Amino acid sequence: MIDLRVIAVGIFATIVMDVWQRFLLLMFKIPAPEWKFVGRWILGIPALGLMQKIPTELPAHRLENPTGWVAHYLVGISYAIIYMYLLKIMPIDKLWVTFFFVAISLLVPWLFLLPCMGMGFFAAKTPNPRLVRIYNVMTHLVFCFAMYCAVLCGVT
Secondary structure (H helix, E strand, O other), rough: OOOOOHHHHHHHHHHHHHHHHHHHHHHHHOOOOHHHHHHHHHHHHHOOOOOOOOOOOOOOOHHHHHHHHHHHHHHHHHHHHHHHHHHOOOOOOHHHHHHHHHHHHHHHHHHHHHHOOOOOOOHOOOOHHHOOOOOHHHHHHHHHHHHHHHHOOOOO
């Protein structure tokens, strides 16, 4: 059974990440991810399979926005479960585990989500792959640091 505190860590870190993305939007006009496109991809899997076109080229679905947001938070909770497990089994300092987990967490979008959504491995088919990668690294650092802070504050 999964401890509710671990779920709270995942939700907390995802909220911190969302606030960070809004900050980047307000201060630097860097657009935040539109989770509706993840929802559109998810809802398209039964008909189109995992590998699809870029979601902006697919027809909209009325449930895409809530589906995308729910998926976003479920991924955050899943990451927290994995992170907390790694903290228990890795015989190194929590900060090093956190940096290790940043790298792990980046593999999911770079090697799975972006290619499945038609954007290529490591965002290679996006208009500015380098910017997408930098944004991904910054965002995942914020997310993982939020989990680290929650652990240090004794949430778990």
